[in-house]
Amino acid sequence: MIPVAAPQVVLRPMGECDVDAVRALDALVQPTPWSETFLRDQLADAKTRTLLVAEGADGAPVGHAALMVVADEGHVTSIAVDPTHQRRGIGACLLAGLCRDARARGLSSMTLEVRTSNAAAISLYRRFGFAPAGVRPAYYTDADGTTTDALVMWIHDVDDPAFDEQFEKDQS
């Protein structure tokens, strides 16, 4: 079963007040963090964007994740957990939150791109049922000019009740 909650965090929508903390977290774990302008633009478009933060005990974000809606598809555009909080179920909790949001929006599919070298994230996505569908060569270009291929992954049955049944029932 996939957890819908991690006991040490609370999931909530990201707000403008989180921008600095989210960018600081991204700087630790993302090879190409979003700019402040791009992040604020995402926050301003609630119709087609969902941004969540996992809030730790002191109220500060320890993880965040984002979904972009394109027609009946949900694109997972970001997910990150503070290195000192990784491997505690927070990434799974965030992804479950995006899946719940995709279902609530009536979407039928979810997709994402992930670096072919990112074994941790690929393992997380596989656990939720995302399946590899192809590779986009040299999809990512880092600041030093290095390129990395992207693995494209999909789930096509988000609107199937069986998809929901794989999640643990939230006891809260």
Ligand SMILES: CC(C)(COP(=O)(O)OP(=O)(O)OC[C@H]1O[C@@H](n2cnc3c(N)ncnc32)[C@H](O)[C@@H]1OP(=O)(O)O)[C@@H](O)C(=O)NCCC(=O)NCCS
């Ligand atoms: C990917 C990431 C979000 C996972 O967050 P997390 O909170 O550590 O993940 P969880 O503790 O919820 O782990 C859930 C599953 O993910 C997989 N996983 C997470 N970290 C892993 C690792 N270091 N190695 C292998 N599998 C890993 C496992 O399948 C794990 O399930 P398990 O604990 O039952 O084995 C986190 O490693 C991260 O922020 N990475 C840097 C940013 C990034 O790469 N984002 C993805 C961009 S596409």
